[in-house]
Amino acid sequence: MAIEIVMPKLGWNTEEGILDEWIKQDGDDVQPGDILFVVESDKALQEIEAFDGGILRISPAAPPVGATIKIGETLAYLVQPGEKPPFELADAHAAEQAPASPALDLPNQTPIAPEPKRIIRARDGGPAISPRAKRVARELGVDWSALSGSGSSGRIVERDVRSAAAQTPATISDKDISITPVARRMAMDAGITLAELAARFTGNRITRVDVEKLLAERETDAAPERQPMSRIRRLTRDRMVESMREAAPVTLTTEADATELRQLRRKLSADGADIVPSYTDLLATLGATALAEHPALNASLDGDDILLRRAINIAVAVDTERGLLAPVIRDADRLSPLELAAISADLVERTRNGNITAAELQGATFTITNLGMYEIDAFTPIINLPQCAILGVGRIIARQVVVDADAERLAIRHMMALSLTFDHRIVDGAPAARFLQRVKQYIETPYLWLVN
Numbered sequence: 001m002a003i004e005i006v007m008p009k010l011g012w013n014t015e016e017g018i019l020d021e022w023i024k025q026d027g028d029d030v031q032p033g034d035i036l037f038v039v040e041s042d043k044a045l046q047e048i049e050a051f052d053g054g055i056l057r058i059s060p061a062a063p064p065v066g067a068t069i070k071i072g073e074t075l076a077y078l079v080q081p082g083e084k085p086p087f088e089l090a091d092a093h094a095a096e097q098a099p100a101s102p103a104l105d106l107p108n109q110t111p112i113a114p115e116p117k118r119i120i121r122a123r124d125g126g127p128a129i130s131p132r133a134k135r136v137a138r139e140l141g142v143d144w145s146a147l148s149g150s151g152s153s154g155r156i157v158e159r160d161v162r163s164a165a166a167q168t169p170a171t172i173s174d175k176d177i178s179i180t181p182v183a184r185r186m187a188m189d190a191g192i193t194l195a196e197l198a199a200r201f202t203g204n205r206i207t208r209v210d211v212e213k214l215l216a217e218r219e220t221d222a223a224p225e226r227q228p229m230s231r232i233r234r235l236t237r238d239r240m241v242e243s244m245r246e247a248a249p250v251t252l253t254t255e256a257d258a259t260e261l262r263q264l265r266r267k268l269s270a271d272g273a274d275i276v277p278s279y280t281d282l283l284a285t286l287g288a289t290a291l292a293e294h295p296a297l298n299a300s301l302d303g304d305d306i307l308l309r310r311a312i313n314i315a316v317a318v319d320t321e322r323g324l325l326a327p328v329i330r331d332a333d334r335l336s337p338l339e340l341a342a343i344s345a346d347l348v349e350r351t352r353n354g355n356i357t358a359a360e361l362q363g364a365t366f367t368i369t370n371l372g373m374y375e376i377d378a379f380t381p382i383i384n385l386p387q388c389a390i391l392g393v394g395r396i397i398a399r400q401v402v403v404d405a406d407a408e409r410l411a412i413r414h415m416m417a418l419s420l421t422f423d424h425r426i427v428d429g430a431p432a433a434r435f436l437q438r439v440k441q442y443i444e445t446p447y448l449w450l451v452n
Contacts, residue, residue, distance in 0.1 A: 002085050003052050003078040007069045010041040010358070016070050017041040018231060019063055024050075026058040030078060037075070040231065044325075044358035054078030057085035068231070129156040138218070140165040143199040179206040186211045232323035243385050248424040251380045252436050256443040258396050258416040264446045268337070277341035280370045283393060284314045285340050286442040288332035289449040291366055294435040296427045298365050300386040306426055315364030315384070316344060318351045326384065327351050328364045337450075372396060378417040388426045391439070392419035416443065 010017050018040040024030055035047045036056070058076040063069050077085040129137070129144050133156050137144040142164045149156035177198045179187075183206050187197060192214060201210050229237070243249070261282060269276045277285070291298045291312050300307045312333040315326035327347035332340060350356045367384050372395035381392035394417030403411040418439065422432040442449045 004074055005076045007071050007073045008048060009071055016068050018068050019065050020045055024056045028056050030054055030056050044356055044361050046358050052078055054080055059087040133158045133161050137161045138196055143202050182208045183211045190215055236323060240382050243383050247383050249383055249421050250424050251419055251421045252433055253378055253419045254436055254440055256416045256418055256440040257413050258443055259414045260446055261443050262414050275341045275345050277337045280316055281341040281344050283368055284332055285337045286449045288312045288314060290435055290438045292333050296431045297389045297435045299388045299426050301426050309365040313363050313365045315367040317369035318348050320352050325351050326367055327356055327360050378419050381421050383421055383423055389422040
């Protein structure tokens with residue numbers, strides 16, 4: 001009996017997934033444990049394995065790669081040798097029920113040659129033109145309606161317009177154009193040049209209607225481009241809105257002297273380590289130590305209960321082409337800076353390459369997000385529920401600061417902005433402030449956590 005292969009349940013709140021790739025193809029032999037296909041869900045790719053053996057048969061009507069598929073929807077079947085899948089049985093049954101059509105005795109015919117490729121035309125009958133080429137034509141005063149396009153299917157592209165502009169007189173005088181006074185005044189008010197009008201309405205007396213038509217075309221060209229949200233963008237939207245609706249977020253900010261932390265990273269780099277910890281790696285290491293001392297920030301809410309997490313799993317926000325993802329560094333408090341840096345580098349690389357798994361994006365108890373590389377000083381991060389808090393890190397900037405107020409002594413120090421957003425339902429302001437104060441102390445005196 002054929003075994004149905006359906007889109008599996010991929011998470012507690014997941015109702016659909018995107019079919020990313022078939023690893024096994026139609027007709028392939030499958031053994032239990034073989035990977036059948038890959039699905040994208042909740043920002044990660046998951047490999048789906050077979051629990052039974054047989055021959056894989058994918059229906060021609062199955063959803064294509066890239067399609068969004070509901071949980072439980074049928075994708076294919078596993079059949080035994082000589083067994084037909086249900087979709088072939090259905091086709092055979094339909095063929096038996098269909099009335100036979102009389103054969104037609106047709107004379108020999110010459111095969112019909114394929115139609116030549118047609119030039120795509122605009123809605124007004126003129127040649128098709130790209131939006132960018134149309135904008136350049138307007139700026140250069142080129143009549144694009146008379147041009148021959150060199151783009152795909154005869155489409156007019158920017159190089160066609162610029163080539164025509166090089167062969168067109170540079171200036172247009174009043175003697176070269178016929179225009180009504182009303183149209184001239186409208187054009188001047190709208191910033192339309194005589195050259196643009198002459199190129200657009202060659203050989204005709206230009207009227208108010210012509211200027212209005214050109215203004216309407218400009219508005220069409222300036223219309224915003226509508227792009228559907230990607231699955232990751234929609235997921236991020238939903239989770240951030242949920243966080244702002246459910247949590248009671250409060251953000252504390254402070255500034256830490258990162259001069260010693262900067263020196264530590266320089267020394268690690270000078271020692272020739274295979275992987276030099278990034279500032280985010282160092283903050284994850286010292287942050288894990290601070291969380292062990294302040295477990296209230298490593299908690300989550302479950303109904304009326306507060307869960308104090310034993311494991312310290314730190315998620316690190318990573319910007320990717322697919323959107324913002326946060327792979328998880330597990331048991332961060334048990335790792336040395338170099339161990340954590342090695343794990344982090346692997347996670348970040350696979351996240352950006354799209355090879356991260358769903359399991360590696362789940363289970364975080366605290367998140368660090370660093371925007372310092374984008375020259376951001378401070379910001380308000382949003383909590384990733386069900387976590388209690390998230391630490392936002394700004395850039396390190398050299399600045400003259402007071403190092404000894406009594407002696408009125410100044411010095412150049414490297415300062416770092418910190419922003420801690422916490423859920424006031426779980427923890428009060430004072431414990432959160434003490435945690436942030438401890439993080440600041442660890443940044444300013446790294447040996448305090450290096451010897452732990």
